Amino acid sequence: MSRGFPILKGWLDRLTLPLLLLAGWQATALWLDKPTILPRLDAVASVLMQPTAKILITGSLIENMAVSLIRVVLGFLLAAGTAIPLGLAMGYFQRVERWVDSSVEILRPIPPLAWVPLILAWLGIRSLADWFPFLQTSLIGASIQFTTVVIIFIGAFFPVLLNTIQGVRRIPREYIESARTLGARGWALLHKVLIPASLPMVVTGLRIGLGIGWMCLVAAEMMPGSTAGLGYLIWYAYELLRADIIVAGMIAIGLIGFGMDKGFRRLEARLVWESSG
Amino acid sequence: MLELDRVTKRFNGADGRAVTALSDVSLTIARHEMVCLVGRSGCGKTTTLRLIAGLERATHGRILLNGVPVEGPSAQRCVVFQRYTLFPWRSVLRNVAFGLEIQGVPKSKRHAIARHYLALVGLAEQVHAFPAQLSGGMQQRVAVARALATDPQVLLMDEPFGALDAQTRTVLQQELIRIWQEDRKTIVFVTHDIQEAALLADRVVVMQGPPGRIQAILNCDLPRPRDKGAPAFLALCDRIHTMLEVVNGWN
Known part of the structure; x- marks a missing residue:
């Protein structure tokens, strides 16, 4: 029977454990009856189902998601915009690598969160609204503090950098030499050979970052x-003590992270030339 | 005319000591000539090719193409390597058009030229394929087409058929002779396969090393296409073989 519906069977296999876990959660929550420790699923769902409703005195779920997303995108773009050029240079020019490598290796193991106190001391709670006054009235604009953007930048920077360096180093010598004997050098060599040849690794770095x-x-x-x-x-x-909101927030964090990862994996799959038609 | 004038090449070895890859090599190759460099690994044949390509710089001596010193890589001296020859992110057509794209030739024109050379190597149907979709032999055909598309004066081939199976190699050797007879490029062809050298070359340069130097130069004036079973061909192979054995001191 199930042989005839392999797709159905696949889904059944995937969904069984999550459904069991959710059922177990709900049963425990009902039995325990302590919503501050273990909220009922329907309470969590009702928070998630009203994403535009104001939560406590903070903004709505949607607004908080938007704040987080804008912060992460800004920090991420900043990291990509600096780590990719530096990684290309470090991967291609041994001299640049020798110059920069030791600094990178010392800074890299510092957890991004260890930077928080210092960055707070430097930047305080200044936000985008300090630069663009018209943002002052919106919760989102006033909440894009530079501190958080810098922390994301630090977190995303190193994976992008290291993968870009590796991406350049793993380019077979023959690609570069063929291109040079076909007349390519300088800028043409960079954007017609080095960048496309290292792109799959760069995108992997972007996803991890x-x-x-x-x-x-x-x-x-x-x-x-x-x-x-x-x-x-x-x-x-x-x-x-609102565990229902905590869990709803955690689910939102997980879903966004999952969505971003999936998006980049799709991009990576498209960049594997071997399978492209 | 391509001239190597007392060329020496030293590298810094892994242990920091200088290694002489090529010692005082002089060789003159005429226009339209097909020359094969043979020898076992370490004899400097690939180094010689890379020096002509401008991918390495001679430590002493000089290399002249039509009287002009070789100072670096140029589309005048295209190389076909054994592996990783094509850009995997480009279609066959765009691979062949690469050199012309660098020169700034307009798209429609460079694609027309690329199609011409792809037809020449028998791949008119595969223009939109990607390298990974082609067999090894087809990939090397594309590489030859790409090297020819910029109309170089010299075609440098570094064991281009070395990774192919025997049958495909035989077909491509015949194809190369056919293309060369139409196009008459100067070709410098590196191989360790005696039969391949005897089949292709006007002259076979037997090298020994390290340090690399020229042991002997054999003229091969057999008419083409050469019959691998003919006594004269076998005698030629034998002469090359003897030279290599003398080189390696097995006699």
């Missing part, structure tokens, strides 16, 4: 100075 940036962000939002975002939301909900 975005994932790490996202995790750093949520943690950074729990630090002092934060006034919005999903991390802030679940921390604030903890102080008010």
